[in-house]
Amino acid sequence: MDRVRRLKTVLWFLTGVAAAVGAVRFITGLGVTTNLSDSHPWGFWIGFDVMGGVALAAGGFVITAIVYVFKREQFHPIVKPAVLTAFLGYIAVILGLLFDLGLPWNIWHMIIYWNPHSPLFEVGWCVMLYTAVLLLEFSPVPLEPFSAWARIRRFLIRYRIVLVVLGIGLSTLHQSSLGSLFLIMPYKVHALWYTPILPILFFISAVMLGLYIVTWESKFTAWAYRRQEDTDLVAMLQGSARWVALVYIAVRFGDLAVRGELAAAFAPGPHTWLFWAEIVLMAALPFALSLSRRVLRSTSGQWAIASTGVFGVVFNRVNVGGLAHVGGGAETYVPNWTEFVISAGVVSFVALVFLFIVEHFRVWAQRPADPAADPEALPEFEPVSQVSLGGPAHAARVRNSMAFIIAAAVGFALMPFERVERQGLRELAVKPALGGDTLFVDGNRDGYGVFFRHQFHVEKQGGRQSCANCHHMNLPGDRNSECSACHREMYRTSDAFRHQWHASPEGGNVACADCHDLGKPKSAGSVFADRRDCDGCHPKLAHDHKWIEVERYGAVASYADAMHGLCVECHRRELEAAAAASPEDQATASESVTEVNGGQDRRELTLCTTCHRGETLRQLRPDVMPGRETPAGVVRTQANLTPWNRRASRQEKDDG
Amino acid sequence: MQGWLDFARGPLFRFCFLLMVLGLLRAFAFSAAGLLRAHRRAGDRDVPWRRLVADTVSWLAPVGRLWRSRPLYSTISVVWHAGLILVPLFLAAHVTLFRNSAGFAWFALPQPAADVLTWLTVLGSFALFAGRVGDRNARSLSRRQDYLWPLLIAVPFISGALCSQAPLSPAAYQALMLVHLLSGNLVLVLIPFTKVAHCVLLPLSQLVSGVGWKFPAGAGDRVAATLGKPPTPVVDLKPSAGHEPTHEPVREEMTA
Incomplete structure (x- = not known):
């Protein structure tokens, strides 16, 4: 039992991390706790938890079909564990899905709001029904000790074949429909994975994984509980799996050949590596290994076949579910550690339930010995204080709960709370404007900025005396500091005062007592009156004729807000003044505005295109802003630009 | 240095805080489960609830009960406990920190009251330590943690008081703040695993004697x-x- 004992502690630890991380996920939402985004809403959770989980649960329908439909009675000993694994697999899928859904409390919607055209609707219903079928299929085992339920148990056993057939039907439907989900995304799934026969490939690989997972589970539980290994049974199952693997390889490459994408499998790039890793792990390697009779009957050989097969098919699902989605250069998706941790936690939790059930009910012919029931068990002692923990059962509770709470604290400590504070707004340091007389204002350097005629504005507002109109504050020792000196964040407020810098020995080296009244709690309220703004220490930071008053030095407007606030507000005032004036003046003002702007009327301030005219620096000065090369030489929108995705470009050519 | 402060204030604090909360829940759950088991097996299951509740409540302020035998000790102990609970929870700076990170907080003590209570707690720590060392009977009952706790408690209180009240240079401030944060975190993390767990086990402690006293009937x-x-x-x-x-x-x- 030593192995199971340690295994359980590890599983409790993983569950603990996931519990803390999952709690933060439900409190703060997906955006800040994962790397999922609007362009990548499906990621590791859909690939691993849902699609991998459903595939991992395929052992249930494969084995019940073999035993109850094809009447191969020699596989009967593994039916119960296979059905249990399948049932718990679907529970894991549903748990994982709850983490992934943006509005998990709406999960019941598919029961009432039908959308019969959607493969997801079919998958949802099938998963729901099949989970119920699996529960009924398995319930004779936990009902065994309770005589009150004997009639129901007998009923379930007598009509088991109905459940088995239902299970096979439902599984066939949704194992393949998980592939159909991706048929809607021809531009998103890479050409090596996207195929009209994705559902068929999913079904074949599900059957293959069903065989592998049953052997893996049999090997693993035999190792953990030091049970007698059933080498013959495992060898027979893996021997059948190799033929499924062969069929899979044939269909997969045949499909690539028919679609004319075979060359893509050899094109350089990360997706080629993903593709070959997947093919080798899920089918080629297990097939090659199981060709040798000696490998097929050896313990290590069986381990290798089962492990590579299981890992490979799950890897395939993760690829289709997220990794093989094209970023097109705009944004690539790499799962955050929180996503891995929650998946591991869900699997660990389900594994603990599995271990509990096999220890308390007759899943196997012989139940593993319960260490807590051993009358000769010695008390255990805490390693540090040598305090007695009592018998093994209580000692296990003490140890596992300790592992759980430490893990939860670790998970909580590691959570990226700085992302939560930003409330999803990306931190983006502003770059200063480029140019001389005419400035190109493009703080985030996406190439879509505004040309600002600086010299023209200087002249129009009265020459050098007018600097202070816009440059309302300067850095110490500077004149006319640029906007980005204080408005340092593109979309968030920034701390123009930099409190931390002033208080640090390496920075301003200013003591608390220099500014704060120590008799009061340290806050903005306890600052001495003459230290409330920068002029208190740095004379002449602010211009005398400034138009703009700073309200909070600790949180000045974002660069985007500051720029829009200045330009739009100033122009609005000018137009209001013109409107209030005589009709002649109004006409002149309008004329002059239109004239100087190259015929464009700048009064249309509500239109973004009034200022953001689509001119980009890249267009004018490709040497300054090297960007993506496109056939037209002009950058249009960022979407649809996946030049290496040949299907997309082919489509473009067709359109062109 | 700022990096260390941010670490101690961020991830390390979150680790220690959650471990404290979960650890106390765990300690309470284990104690309650043990009691329940003892009660189930007890020969006499009649628990004098009314008296147990009354005892628990009256021990919350032990001055009345210990006034005759140990008036000085009981006074110091009550003041010390009050400072220990009130200052960390209701100090204005702590309340502000909490509001800035969690988005909500509660009322704060007036700064002069907090300052006085802080120094009373520090004095109380040393007095309790001296009392324990000086008294032969107390010495014979004491474990290592009984000596260490009053001294450990004093560290975050002294460093925190200096940080908030003394006109320090920035370098000294940061060093003392780090001491404050690290020692404070150590206190948090040790609470559920040492005798300080009595802060949540208190309602059970009278129950233990109540049940144990009648076991067997x-x-x-x-x-x-x-x-x-x-x-x-x-x-x-x-x-x-x-x-x-x-x-x-x-x-x-x-x-x-």
């Missing part, structure tokens, strides 16, 4: 009778008249 009364004490698990300073006769039969039974 009549045991408590027999012990009390043998010792010639009143038949209650907790020392009652005002023994009710007339308890002696009820115990005569028990004594007889034992001698028989």
